[in-house]
Amino acid sequence: MSSKKTVIVYQRALKPALQERLERECHVLDFSQTTDLTRNSEFHKALSQAHGLIGSSVNLTPELLDQAPNLEVVSSISVGVDNYDIDYLSKRGIVLCHTPDVLTETTADTAFLLILASARRAVEMAEMVKKGEWTGGVAEPHFGVDVQGKKLGIVGMGRIGAAIARRGKFGFNMSVSYHNRSRHEDFERELCADWKALDDLLHDSDFVCVTVPLSDATRHMFGKREFELMGKDTIFVNIARGGVVDEPAMIEALKNNTIRAAGLDVFDVEPLPADSPLAHMDNVVALPHIGSATHETRYAMAELAVENALAVLKGEKPRAPYNWDALKR
Structure with a gap:
């Protein structure tokens, strides 16, 4: 770039190597340690200079982004884009980028962690040991259920x-069914998976995993x-x-044993309020949204976000644009 463009980094600090890479090509304004960005006057002032934004977990409303007339790219350090008004960005010609692929395997590990922990009541049993309540053998009231050979239903086959x-399928010999807006015949062949209507999948599955x-x-x-529809033996994973x-409705289903258990990494309100029933139920494994929270994956996500932003600012197509086809540029 002949002259440096301005990029704001917000919410998540970049590792030194990525920060230095960005600074070699751009003028960087760092708001990664600033809380409550939407009410911060310095952040609002910085938006007027910004050509790019790199960060996550902040609701970037049209009203906020109207203060950034030069904005070319929003590069989110996430796969999900529900914090962004896609139509607004596309109409303004602003490229929205995200970070798929690099967190696929780590997030799948988290899902299976929840499947296993919920089935074998691992957190509940670990707490029993820590409290000194393990005084003999594990009796039937504390038994879990097997994962091996059970029916796995996946809602969202991306x-x-x-x-x-x-x-x-390959680790636990589970039979796989899935529900998706469109069928994926390649996955069906690879995994011997069956597409099912949502109601049928919920009724037939031992584990329902939502993605x-x-x-x-x-x-x-x-x-x-x-x-x-799931029934009293089903374990729900989100x-x-x-x-x-x-x-x-989920809390009532868990209280009434309408379903057996739930493994949850995401919630309506995050962080989960301390007085939420989900934080205190034995048949719930609740994690603090750790899906991609490993050193390797978070670095890879930030690296891709930086690459995406730099590509757009150079006039190139980024590796992972979200709204590329919808842009009115």
């Missing part, structure tokens, strides 16, 4: 869904009716977004 299915993105179509797609579940 990259992450397929990676979870491989772990189930769909949050949208108007998927918000609260799991409510009272869906949990009743690594997608908290908003795809009607949380009060």
Whole structure:
């Protein structure tokens, strides 16, 4: 670039090597340690200079981004893009980038961690040991259930869904079914997987694992009716977004043993409030949204976000644009 463009880094600090790489090509304004960005006057002032934004987990509303007339790219350090108004960005010709692929395997590991921990009641049993309550053999009231050979139903068969299915099929000899808006015959062949209507999948599966993105179509797609379709032996796992579940309906289903258990990495409100019933139920494994939280994966996500931003600012197509086809540029 003949003259340096301005990039704001927000919410997540970049590792030194990535920060230095960005600074070699851009003028960088670092707001990664600033809390409550939307009310920060210095951040608002910086937006007027910004050609690019790199960060995550902040709701970048049209009203906020109207203050950035020179903005060319928003490079999110995430796969999900529910914090962004896609139509607004596309109409302004702003490229929205994200970071798929690099977190697929790590997130699938997290899903299977939840499957195993929920099935074998691992957190509950570990707490029993820590409290000194393990005084003899493990009796039937504390038995878990097997994972090996069970029926795994996946709602949302994208990259992450397929990676979870491989772990189930090849690691635990599970039969795999899936529900998706479109069929994936390649996954069906590879995994001997069956496409099913959602109601049939919920009724037939021992484990229901959700990986769909949050949208108007998927918000609260799991409510009272869906949990009743699953039945009392089903374990529900959500690594997608908290908003795809009607949380009060899920809590009631868990309290009433409508379903056996839930493994959750995402919630309606994050961090999960301390007074939420989900934080205190024995048949819930609740994790603090750790899906991609490994050193290697978070670095790879940030690296891709930087690469995406730099490509757009040079007039090139980035590796992972989200709205490229919809842009009116």
